[in-house]
Amino acid sequence: MLSPFLTSDIDPFLTMASTEGWLCGKWEMEFLLQTFPQGCLVKRSGSETLGYITSLRHDKSGWIGNLLVAPQARRGGIGTELMQGAIHALLDAGVETVWLTASAKGVELYRRLGFTAIDSINRWVGEGSGGTGWSPFSPWDPEMVRHVDCAGWGDRREALLHVTSGRGHVICDNYSFVCIQPWPQGTQLGPWGTLLEGQAAPLLDLALAAAGTPVFLDVPAGNVAAAVLLSRKGFSIKGSNTLMYLGVRPKYSPQKVFALASMGSMG
Known part of the structure; x- marks a missing residue:
């Protein structure tokens, strides 16, 4: 069961993202939570947060970003569960196309979920x-x-x-x-x-x-x-x-x- 991404989750997320070498800021997370909260989700186990994902709806398209699973919880299906939650939120909101950028490690996961490569960034x-x-x-x-x-x-x-x-x-x-x-x-x-x-x-x-x-x-x-x-x-x-x-x-x-x-x- 996935839970909403809360304002109180921002700082723990940014701390974990920093260890991954990601470039993201608090302003960005606040914008995502305000603009498309139904597509910003976390996976919890009791009081422990195991993973995060954010998404943003534009008009006919949407973007999934910030899929982050705690190191100790990886390879257990949490990333797939979070991805499916974000995809469903965007499709339920009426988007026709869902975008993302994938690291080399993530490409195969996204292909299994139906994504197609169109370019490199x-x-x-x-x-x-x-x-x-x-x-x-x-x-x-x-x-x-x-x-x-x-x-x-x-x-x-x-x-x-x-x-x-x-x-x-x-x-x-x-x-x-x-x-x-x-x-x-x-x-x-x-x-x-x-x-x-x-x-x-x-x-x-x-x-x-x-x-x-x-x-x-x-x-x-x-x-x-x-x-x-x-x-x-x-x-x-x-x-x-x-x-x-x-x-x-x-x-x-x-x-x-x-x-x-x-x-x-x-x-």
Whole structure:
């Protein structure tokens, strides 16, 4: 039997996530619990919490993240039980496509549950200029940002875009944008989307001029232009996960997605 993920579970979860080397924050967990509480679940045995999972509904799609099982409870079916609970919550809410990113260890579990690999997500790491100042091309345009993001992911993701832009700074150009998010560990670029490949380079220059260091971002491997651009700026890949989906094949255009909005847990 699964239980709701409570506010009091956030700190214990973050402690366990830190031991796994995950990058996630309290603001993120509070956002998930507020936005889609029925898809945020825990597995308990008496007073002991054995596992966690979170999920987020967008419009026609949803995202599963933060599947974490205590080391002493692994290989006992808890991960599968948590996954099934999150999947059912999203499908019951009316989503057609469920997304996630899988580590090498998790791919087989997700395949057994019906997920299909569609791309890889690479973690790129480089250096910024230390945050020398902001110089946006144009004012923040929420509707344009939603349009560009939807062109890449095939769905409207207003809540996710709102929370990430609200905690960072967005630089906009003509049908292109990049969000710069601060973390204690450095600066994240993302979400980052463009409709035309040539719009990405000037945005990256401005973002790096404004970013503290180090700079990290999660980028679809299917976006070859992003890889070329980041390599030229001295970035390198420090890790990779598999992007997978369940249900209706999404209208996914990786060449328009230059970075994810979150570090794996929300899309």
